[in-house]
Amino acid sequence: MSDALVEVRDLKVTFMGGARPVRAVDGVDLTLARGEVMALIGESGSGKSVTLRQLMRLNPERKTHVEGSIRVAGEDVMGLSSARLTHYRGAEAAMIFQEPLLALDPVYTVGAQITEAIRRHERVSKADARARALALFERVRIPSPERRLDAYPHEMSGGMRQRAMIALALACRPKLLLADEPTTALDATVQIQILLLLRELQRDLGLSIVFVTHDLGAAVEVADRIAVMYAGRIVEEGTARDLIRTPRHPYTIGLLKSRAHGALSKGSRLEAIPGSPPDLANLPPGCAFAPRCPLAADACRAAAPPALDVGPGHRARCIRTEDAAGLLMTQAA
Template identity: 70%
Template sequence: MTPASAARPLVSVEDLTVRFDTGERVVHAVNGVGLTLAEGETLGILGESGSGKSVTLRCLMRLLPPRRARIGGRILFAGEDVLAMDERRLADHRGRSVAMIFQEPMLAFDPVFTIGEQIAETVRRHEGLDRAAARRRALEMLERVRIPGAARRLDAYPHEMSGGMRQRAMIALALSCRPRLLLADEPTTALDATVQIQILLLLRELQAELGMAVIFVTHDIGVAVETSDRIAVMYAGRIVESGTARDVVRTPRHPYTAGLLASRAEGAPRGTRLGAIPGAPPDLAHIPTGCAFAPRCAVAGPECGEAVPAARDLGGGHQASCLRV
């Protein structure tokens, strides 16, 4: 490997914008996201609903409806321009290089085929294995995601499994072709607490075993901490802060990140007031000029409304887009 290719990131996103045009109004879902991800690295994207975290994730696999979504900017995967891929190239890209898991596994599976058939079909499509070899791979994958009685589960239909088992089966499906990048869109949000932690730990183990890169989208700081090396915090379609999980959680520099951490009920003594952020996130059809967080920010001044603040380097890969840092 030449030094140049070793340094090349697996994913590089530059100035990504996504607009949804509904005819009546234009929703500015993503407004200039830039990020890089190294081979084998785990990035958590933390944000509230409407922050653009899921839309950003979907762009990496081009899953947005092309008629309604206008995508701008550049997405490179292993040096290849994802936005320029034609349908055939995309079909190879999806599932083989990049795979995705969702909050609701029932949407990822076809209800009329068994779990085993669906995993085997994916492997045959992408790797050209024969029927028997594909079935062996499906079994191996179910074992890898620690589904008890995997051989029996191969012939189960999705509805015959419990929520946690279905989530494991979806992970098996996503990883069946050894993707280099796994996209995880709130995969544990619908799960019960004792099941959620099992799935988080499983994903962490599989990431270490298989060495893939992961982007984990979540609204839950704890989930991001459990899974991610680095965390990027999104607000109104922009990354406002990013850095190692340690830097972002311990020494948040953007007022939004700091506010989110201060508003948590965790560890707050009873009878005290939580440090709530006033107001609500902006309407994405009418994003304020300048810093989108300024109207809710305790330290904002008139200059914050003038231009979108650029990311400022705080050392150690820690960045925040705020005039006050």
């Protein structure tokens, strides 16, 4: 076997609940090495959170049609029995969310929730589980951890709650941490603390992390590799450096160029991407970005472009990546 911890092949997730089926994820391939941090970035409706949830099998199974395969540590996640799934969630993979106040149980202390999680998975005494919870609180740098174990979620500040949720996620020593916009709701000075904490935990515990965000800046702070999603597909994937310095997909380039950054001269306008994100229930037949793309040609509208290598470990789903490089040039001018 390779050293890949996560291997997702041709994942397709379709929600059947509504009037028309909506394909939220349309052929995603992902490979995550052990100890690697991958950021999935994209706008609302791009399929980034649905992909992440499918890694935990959290999408409602009765209303969701899933195709493709997901292997984590060699195990077929889609084929897990419910007992194995319970073990998998927590001991193999764990997830943290945007809003810890909703993810944590309001009527139990945070310490009780962590000890419960540990004792559900392992045969340890209450005292031992509590000692481990305390060590976890120290690990995520919660000040006066002993006292905070007995606090209820609402008694903690936003940043502290996020740390507590990370401690809970790490309770059963998972190898894979799935993070769904964990810093989006936080203040700027707290966000950077949590990003640095995730980086530190990844390094010290050898975790693999999939980090979902819409914020390119946050992605660059934590991720080794970045995958950009648009309309259910990964349109570009590469190292953080490749993506920022030599993006090759017109959408990635558009995102970078439309950002307000640094000292722009007063009264200048941003180079916005025209149009709006596509309606997933009504996607165009070819490249989903074509209606907004300055380079779109007839071939783009005819068939969805395949993922092409544009450099070592750097792929883009675009047939005009060479011209796209030229789009980037105009930025410097």
